[in-house]
Amino acid sequence: FVSPSATSCSLPSSFRMPSTSTQALFMAKSKTKKKKPAASSGGLKGFGGSSKSSTKATAAAGSIDRSKAALKFYNYLERNGAEANLKRVGLGYFPLQIGPSEKDVIQLRGVIALRDIPKGEPIIEIPYEMAIDLGRESSDPTLPATSFLQKYCVWKCDSDGPPSDKERGDYFAMLPEYLSSDCLGSTDFFSDEALEMLQSPLIKEETLSRKDLVHLRYERDVETMAEMSSNLYRWSGEEVATESHLQWASWIITSRVLTVQGPPESGIANRLLIPLIDMCNHDRDSPHILTGRAMTGATLKVVAGVDVKAGDAINISYGGSVEGNDRFIQDYGFLDGGGSKERGKSEVAEAYKIVARKLTGRNRALTKLTVDDQERALEALKATTLEEDEEMLNSGKITNNDERAAIEFRIGMKKALAGLL
Numbered sequence: 001f002v003s004p005s006a007t008s009c010s011l012p013s014s015f016r017m018p019s020t021s022t023q024a025l026f027m028a029k030s031k032t033k034k035k036k037p038a039a040s041s042g043g044l045k046g047f048g049g050s051s052k053s054s055t056k057a058t059a060a061a062g063s064i065d066r067s068k069a070a071l072k073f074y075n076y077l078e079r080n081g082a083e084a085n086l087k088r089v090g091l092g093y094f095p096l097q098i099g100p101s102e103k104d105v106i107q108l109r110g111v112i113a114l115r116d117i118p119k120g121e122p123i124i125e126i127p128y129e130m131a132i133d134l135g136r137e138s139s140d141p142t143l144p145a146t147s148f149l150q151k152y153c154v155w156k157c158d159s160d161g162p163p164s165d166k167e168r169g170d171y172f173a174m175l176p177e178y179l180s181s182d183c184l185g186s187t188d189f190f191s192d193e194a195l196e197m198l199q200s201p202l203i204k205e206e207t208l209s210r211k212d213l214v215h216l217r218y219e220r221d222v223e224t225m226a227e228m229s230s231n232l233y234r235w236s237g238e239e240v241a242t243e244s245h246l247q248w249a250s251w252i253i254t255s256r257v258l259t260v261q262g263p264p265e266s267g268i269a270n271r272l273l274i275p276l277i278d279m280c281n282h283d284r285d286s287p288h289i290l291t292g293r294a295m296t297g298a299t300l301k302v303v304a305g306v307d308v309k310a311g312d313a314i315n316i317s318y319g320g321s322v323e324g325n326d327r328f329i330q331d332y333g334f335l336d337g338g339g340s341k342e343r344g345k346s347e348v349a350e351a352y353k354i355v356a357r358k359l360t361g362r363n364r365a366l367t368k369l370t371v372d373d374q375e376r377a378l379e380a381l382k383a384t385t386l387e388e389d390e391e392m393l394n395s396g397k398i399t400n401n402d403e404r405a406a407i408e409f410r411i412g413m414k415k416a417l418a419g420l421l
């Protein structure tokens with residue numbers, strides 16, 4: 001986590017390759033999701049409960065997505081050389097508990113195994129040519145976001161543009177829409193009140209600094225280009241994409257892009273949007289392995305790290321398993337409640353412990369915070385007690401999702417710190 005005060009542009013650290021990993025491909029970014037159940041999946045039963053799910057968002061068997069949009073997406077995979085995947089996996093919906101009551105269950109879209117897949121075999125294989133290569137790895141998500149937004153607009157408005165961008169329409173149609181509940185989970189879309197309620201000056205500052213980046217990028221690249229050509233960045237009809245659309249596109253980048261190493265010995269890494277692989281949800285305990293290279297002729301794969309059962313969710317671990325909930329709530333828009341497989345229910349999630357270790361200087365290797373940042377962060381959390389926060393969360397008075405998430409974050413932080421201090 002790089003505090004914005006330490007750098008002029010804040011860097012989502014999940015854009016960087018965890019140097020300790022040997023994998024060539026990493027999930028870049030991540031989020032409290034709410035997905036609508038597939039409109040047409042009603043009545044279509046998924047697999048009967050597999051005894052073992054491969055991950056956490058997977059607790060119950062999923063239902064297969066056979067909506068019109070999903071069927072078009074499967075066709076798109078077929079047309080582009082990825083048809084073999086459809087024998088192994090599809091898209092599915094998985095119930096996800098997001099609150100204490102029985103009603104607090106959402107349906108999270110993800111990837112579901114259609115048959116048993118032995119350990120060591122590929123689960124997903126996507127030709128590199130199918131991925132959208134958004135260029136060299138860097139700290140600024142707004143640059144690939146403009147490139148992505150341009151392509152998305154070509155498809156959305158059927159403007160003049162490369163046929164390859166239009167061919168990707170069946171993929172674009174599956175992406176979380178502008179202002180969908182998924183993207184509203186990211187602090188980029190939090191109200192000022194909710195940002196304050198996080199009791200995290202570091203997240204607040206980084207979020208504001210990301211907004212500045214979007215603003216500058218919009219003025220410099222999007223507005224200017226749209227003025228020069230009536231074809232570029234049309235959002236609908238004559239309406240030009242707005243700064244808020246670019247903010248959404250940046251969230252698409254931070255939540256879905258994978259950083260993938262280029263040819264051996266090139267030393268480069270590129271940011272790729274990889275259809276289907278980008279539909280795998282997060283589970284910190286996922287044993288599955290991402291491999292592949294950003295180069296012509298290569299195949300980008302998710303390889304089974306354990307035997308997979310039909311009906312299992314195919315999840316992967318975002319951010320190289322080293323990111324905490326400070327990153328998750330900004331980049332992916334959800335709070336990661338997962339942890340070690342053995343952890344008891346009452347124990348604090350690993351994603352909070354990671355942040356707590358950073359704030360208390362227990363993890364020197366990962367901590368890039370100054371002592372001043374650490375002190376400011378710890379001080380801010382003292383504004384209310386854990387008991388007060390829990391009371392507020394359970395009072396029924398907090399109805400906005402961003403405010404609920406903010407309180408959940410600070411509760412998790414206080415519990416994690418209490419375990420350390």
Ligand SMILES: C[S@@+](CC[C@H](N)C(=O)[O-])C[C@H]1O[C@@H](n2cnc3c(N)ncnc32)[C@H](O)[C@@H]1O
Nearest residue numbers: 030031033109182255278279280281282332334
């Ligand atoms: C790479 S996408 C994964 C696929 C996504 N669910 C979809 O349907 O397109 C990442 C986004 O999925 C959601 N997500 C992934 N894992 C999650 C989890 N364990 N809990 C809640 N939301 C999750 C978040 O919205 C996140 O930003």
